[in-house]
Amino acid sequence: MARKKGKSFGQGKRAGFQREEIVFENEKFESYYAVQNLFAHKESPEQEYKLLIEFMKKQLPTTFRISGFRKHAVELKKHFEKYYVPDLQNVTYEGQNIPPPQVLSWYPDDLAYMIDARKETIRKSPPLKRLQRFLVCETEAGNISRQEAVSMLPPLFLDFEPHHVVLDMCAAPGSKTAQLIEAIYKDPKRAQMLVHQINRLNSPNVLVINHDASQMPNIYVEKKEAADGEKEILKFDRILADVPCSGDGTFRKNLMLWKEWSQSSALTLHNLQLKILMRGLQMLKVGGVLAYSTCSMNPIENESVVAAALKSCGGSVQLLDVSDKMPELLREPGLCNWKVMDEQLKQYAEYNDDAKAAKLCPTMWPLPINEMKEYHMERCVRLYPQLQNTGGFFIALLQKTEVLGREPSTASPSSDKKRAVSEDSENASETKRAKTAENNTSLVPKKTIAGNTYFDEEPFTYIKPDYEELDKIMNHYGIDSSFPRDQFFVRNQTGIPVRSIYFACKLFKNVIESNINRVKFVHGGVRFFVKQDVSNTLKNSAAEIQTDVCNFRIHSDAVNIIYPYLNGRHIYDASVEDLRTLIDNDYPHLAQFPENGTLSKKFEGMSYGCNIVRVEASESVGCQINMQILCPIWRSPSSCNLMLARKEKENLALELFGKLK
Numbered sequence: 001m002a003r004k005k006g007k008s009f010g011q012g013k014r015a016g017f018q019r020e021e022i023v024f025e026n027e028k029f030e031s032y033y034a035v036q037n038l039f040a041h042k043e044s045p046e047q048e049y050k051l052l053i054e055f056m057k058k059q060l061p062t063t064f065r066i067s068g069f070r071k072h073a074v075e076l077k078k079h080f081e082k083y084y085v086p087d088l089q090n091v092t093y094e095g096q097n098i099p100p101p102q103v104l105s106w107y108p109d110d111l112a113y114m115i116d117a118r119k120e121t122i123r124k125s126p127p128l129k130r131l132q133r134f135l136v137c138e139t140e141a142g143n144i145s146r147q148e149a150v151s152m153l154p155p156l157f158l159d160f161e162p163h164h165v166v167l168d169m170c171a172a173p174g175s176k177t178a179q180l181i182e183a184i185y186k187d188p189k190r191a192q193m194l195v196h197q198i199n200r201l202n203s204p205n206v207l208v209i210n211h212d213a214s215q216m217p218n219i220y221v222e223k224k225e226a227a228d229g230e231k232e233i234l235k236f237d238r239i240l241a242d243v244p245c246s247g248d249g250t251f252r253k254n255l256m257l258w259k260e261w262s263q264s265s266a267l268t269l270h271n272l273q274l275k276i277l278m279r280g281l282q283m284l285k286v287g288g289v290l291a292y293s294t295c296s297m298n299p300i301e302n303e304s305v306v307a308a309a310l311k312s313c314g315g316s317v318q319l320l321d322v323s324d325k326m327p328e329l330l331r332e333p334g335l336c337n338w339k340v341m342d343e344q345l346k347q348y349a350e351y352n353d354d355a356k357a358a359k360l361c362p363t364m365w366p367l368p369i370n371e372m373k374e375y376h377m378e379r380c381v382r383l384y385p386q387l388q389n390t391g392g393f394f395i396a397l398l399q400k401t402e403v404l405g406r407e408p409s410t411a412s413p414s415s416d417k418k419r420a421v422s423e424d425s426e427n428a429s430e431t432k433r434a435k436t437a438e439n440n441t442s443l444v445p446k447k448t449i450a451g452n453t454y455f456d457e458e459p460f461t462y463i464k465p466d467y468e469e470l471d472k473i474m475n476h477y478g479i480d481s482s483f484p485r486d487q488f489f490v491r492n493q494t495g496i497p498v499r500s501i502y503f504a505c506k507l508f509k510n511v512i513e514s515n516i517n518r519v520k521f522v523h524g525g526v527r528f529f530v531k532q533d534v535s536n537t538l539k540n541s542a543a544e545i546q547t548d549v550c551n552f553r554i555h556s557d558a559v560n561i562i563y564p565y566l567n568g569r570h571i572y573d574a575s576v577e578d579l580r581t582l583i584d585n586d587y588p589h590l591a592q593f594p595e596n597g598t599l600s601k602k603f604e605g606m607s608y609g610c611n612i613v614r615v616e617a618s619e620s621v622g623c624q625i626n627m628q629i630l631c632p633i634w635r636s637p638s639s640c641n642l643m644l645a646r647k648e649k650e651n652l653a654l655e656l657f658g659k660l661k
């Protein structure tokens with residue numbers, strides 16, 4: 001599901017918890033991990049383990065990445081380094097030195113930072129307060145993402161290209177999804193389309209569905225150039241399976257884990273994790289890559305899941321060697337051996353009746369060492385807190401080399417009763433998946449109208465490209481005929497625009513129309529045109545003006561996408577001072593605009609209703625950021641108003657003028 005805009009730049013979900021109240025000990029955790037021999041490959045494994053425990057007790061630095069699209073991100077970085085970093089050089093708080101923000105060396109383009117201070121310190125220390133305000137505002141605008149350093153890694157390892165079709169299987173709350181979307185725009189040509197204050201999940205290239213990832217339905221698409229609407233299963237170039245896990249890599253953030261950790265959540269989650277991974281591998285294209293990740297250090301949730309999947313796939317999937325990716329990133333290899341224990345931490349050498357009674361699964365044990373070597377389990381990536389002052393994390397990159405279906409080559413405890421998974425079994429399992437979906441009440445279709453059964457979400461219905469109202473809108477704004485008008489849809493049953501008209505990329509039309517009643521779509525595309533009450537605007541207008549007011553305005557999320565296709569009739573250059581007037585005032589009267597500005601001279605010829613202002617912001621005209629800004633305005637007979645949400649205005653004011661509105 002989508003990350004919610006406006007997440008505060010504060011402590012995570014354990015916000016109310018005081019560090020001072022915590023006893024930094026958990027006997028079960030230490031007993032469990034002491035025998036796992038995590039650092040057997042090191043010169044002094046015990047010393048390293050001690051260091052791990054020591055770092056787990058330290059406060060976690062604050063990390064964030066500048067997350068907007070490429071061009072804006074680079075500008076925002078310059079802005080941050082010029083207007084904030086110099087004030088953060090010699091900060092002390094309660095007698096302690098707070099080091100200045102440090103770039104995360106492994107993060108591309110130096111766009112991520114670490115501040116070795118607790119969030120409470122950032123909130124309370126006067127010199128850091130200005131920084132805090134900047135971080136909060138930019139986080140709300142979606143331009144900065146406060147994210148655990150290690151959690152930024154899976155999308156980076158996935159090496160996602162703009163043309164890839166990508167599936168994020170466990171997307172909620174969505175910070176990695178946002179990273180994936182940003183990667184679409186690393187192509188400089190597409191960067192021109194970038195939206196300034198975009199809600200990143202409102203990209204035309206994102207479709208959110210709501211299904212249990214382990215039972216994800218096949219997604220059908222019409223075959224290219226098929227005559228009679230013949231369909232095929234959509235396979236993905238890249239898949240992220242950032243699965244639910246026990247989270248014991250997050251001890252430094254979720255302090256309650258010191259009190260609550262037990263082995264039971266890893267034991268309960270193992271099966272679900274394996275099912276999600278297997279389903280992901282089925283949905284992957286041959287040649288495609290899947291990143292399996294957890295924020296746990298437990299081999300039961302990590303290597304055992306990966307090894308069981310590799311075994312099941314019988315040679316059709318391999319672990320990728322990613323040692324050359326992000327060379328500055330310190331990491332440790334995956335494990336080939338570990339101990340399996342029940343909730344009481346009793347060890348089991350193998351799967352037997354006792355183990356079964358203790359609810360252990362055969363796939364939890366390591367495979368024989370020769371198989372582990374054959375699978376190159378050392379290629380899994382383990383991140384520990386002591387390596388670079390982060391949380392703990394696990395990532396494995398799996399590439400599908402051929403269609404699934406070959407039998408496993410040798411038997412092992414984990415495969416005794418299992419058959420190799422096959423691609424062909426996907427259709428057979430479809431019925432089972434559908435049944436499970438039906439049993440899950442939240443996914444039960446709620447209504448059937450005109451042959452369309454929908455879940456409790458409003459349906460996505462495409463607007464007929466020759467629909468008259470759409471024609472009027474396109475003509476009014478002078479939108480070039482090359483703009484794909486068959487990709488507009490509404491969220492109602494009728495296909496007639498009532499409130500908003502949305503736009504999504506070409507593939508989604510195919511996906512949505514080929515999977516009606518099968519897949520629960522919950523969000524997709526960009527809000528493009530929004531119905532506007534024009535009665536006030538028309539009240540005092542001359543008759544000739546009235547014919548030229550369009551009752552659908554261009555939404556701010558759409559402006560940068562549509563901009564290259566506009567004939568210019570509704571685009572007006574404005575000065576920075578004009579923009580300041582628009583930001584500082586709601587519904588400013590025309591007389592309020594500066595006489596020496598640009599806009600006041602244009603009002604006379606400007607048509608009523610929605611228009612777009614274009615402002616070249618740069619330091620030479622007194623701004624703190626260099627970039628072209630495009631915003632929708634609404635021109636009424638006596639006023640002209642910026643059509644941005646309050647938060648968007650605040651963010652613009654902070655970036656341009658270094659102050660909140």
Ligand SMILES: C[S@@+](CC[C@H](N)C(=O)[O-])C[C@H]1O[C@@H](n2cnc3c(N)ncnc32)[C@H](O)[C@@H]1O
Pocket residue numbers: 151169170171172173174175176177211212213214242243244245272
């Ligand atoms: C590790 S978190 C994912 C974090 C996310 N990738 C991000 O970066 O913001 C795992 C998520 O999976 C969700 N989840 C749990 N069971 C699931 C299932 N069966 N199918 C899909 N998602 C599931 C959880 O609610 C949780 O939000």
